[in-house]
Amino acid sequence: ISRPQEDFDFFYFVLQWPGAYCDTNRPCCYPTSGKPAADFGIHGLWPNYNDGSFPSNCDPDSQFDRSQISDLVSSLKQNWPTLACPSNEGFKFWEHEWEKHGTCSESVMDQHEYFENALKLKDKADLLQILTNSGINPDDGFYNLKKISNAIEDAIGFTPGIECNKDSERNNQLDQIYICVDTSGTEFIECPVLPRRRCPTRVQFPKF
Numbered sequence: 538i539s540r541p542q543e544d545f546d547f548f549y550f551v552l553q554w555p556g557a558y559c560d561t562n563r564p565c566c567y568p569t570s571g572k573p574a575a576d577f578g579i580h581g582l583w584p585n586y587n588d589g590s591f592p593s594n595c596d597p598d599s600q601f602d603r604s605q606i607s608d609l610v611s612s613l614k615q616n617w618p619t620l621a622c623p624s625n626e627g628f629k630f631w632e633h634e635w636e637k638h639g640t641c642s643e644s645v646m647d648q649h650e651y652f653e654n655a656l657k658l659k660d661k662a663d664l665l666q667i668l669t670n671s672g673i674n675p676d677d678g679f680y681n682l683k684k685i686s687n688a689i690e691d692a693i694g695f696t697p698g699i700e701c702n703k704d705s706e707r708n709n710q711l712d713q714i715y716i717c718v719d720t721s722g723t724e725f726i727e728c729p730v731l732p733r734r735r736c737p738t739r740v741q742f743p744k745f
C-alpha cells in the first residue's frame with residue numbers, strides 16, 4: 538500500500554493543568570458533566586516541524602464527525618475535559634483540535650485513531666502520579682523547575698517541555714506539559730525542539 542508521505546516531523550502531546558487554566562485572569566467553566574478530576578487533561582496532539590513551526594487546518598473537507606468517536610466519548614470526557622466557557626460537553630474543544638491539528642496528520646491516522654492515540658498516550662504517561670511520587674503536589678506550593686522536569690524525564694525517558702502562565706498575583710504557575718511523540722502517534726521521543734513559552738526556576742503548582 539502506498540501512503541502519502543507524512544508532512545510533519547513529530548507530534549507534541551500537550552497536557553494542561555486545570556488548576557492553572559482556572560487560576561488566570563480569564564474565566565473557566567466546568568464541562569456539563571461536572572468538575573473534572575484533579576488531573577492533567579489532554580489539550581491536544583499537535584503535528585509539528587523540527588524548526589518549531591507547525592501546519593494547521595490542513596483539510597477543510599475533513600470535518601469533525603462525532604459519530605466516528607462515539608465509543609471514545611466517555612473516556613474523552615474524563616481525560617480530555619474542556620474548561621472553556623460557556624460550559625459544554627467538550628465536543629467543541631475536540632472539534633477544534635481535530636480541525637486545527639488532527640487534519641494535519643491524516644496521512645498517518647484517521648479521526649478515530651487520532652483521538653484513540655491521544656488517550657493511549659495519556660495512559661502511558663501518568664504525569665500527576667509521576668510528580669506526586671517525587672513529592673511535587675498540587676498544593677499551591679512552589680517547586681524547582683528542574684526538579685519537575687527531572688521527575689518526568691526519569692519516568693518516561695525523555696525531556697518534557699514545560700510552560701507556565703501567570704495568575705492574577707503574577708505567580709508563575711505550571712500550566713502545560715509537552716511530550717514529543719513520533720509520527721506514528723504512539724512512541725515518546727526526545728523533542729527536536731522545545732516550546733517557546735518557558736518557566737522561571739521556581740514555579741507554583743496550583744490547587745484544583
Ligand code: 5GP
Nearest residue numbers: 549583584585589590591592637732733734
Ligand atoms: P498560544 O499562542 O496560546 O501558546 O497557543 C495558541 C495555539 O496555537 C495553541 O493552542 C495551539 O493550537 C497552537 N500552538 C502554539 N504553539 C504551538 C506549537 O509549538 N506547535 C503546534 N503544533 N501548535 C502550537
Ligand code: 5GP
Nearest residue numbers: 553580581618619620621629630633634637
Ligand atoms: P488551541 O488553538 O490552543 O489548540 O486551542 C484553544 C482553543 O480551544 C480555544 O479556542 C479555546 O477556547 C478552546 N478550548 C476549549 N476548551 C479548552 C480547554 O480546556 N483548554 C484550552 N487551552 N482551550 C480550550
Ligand code: 5GP
Nearest residue numbers: 557558561562563701702703704712713734
Ligand atoms: P505572551 O508572551 O504574550 O504572554 O503569551 C505568549 C502566548 O502564550 C500567547 O499566544 C498567549 O495566547 C499564551 N498565553 C499567555 N498567557 C496564557 C495563559 O495564562 N494560559 C495559556 N494557556 N496561554 C497563555
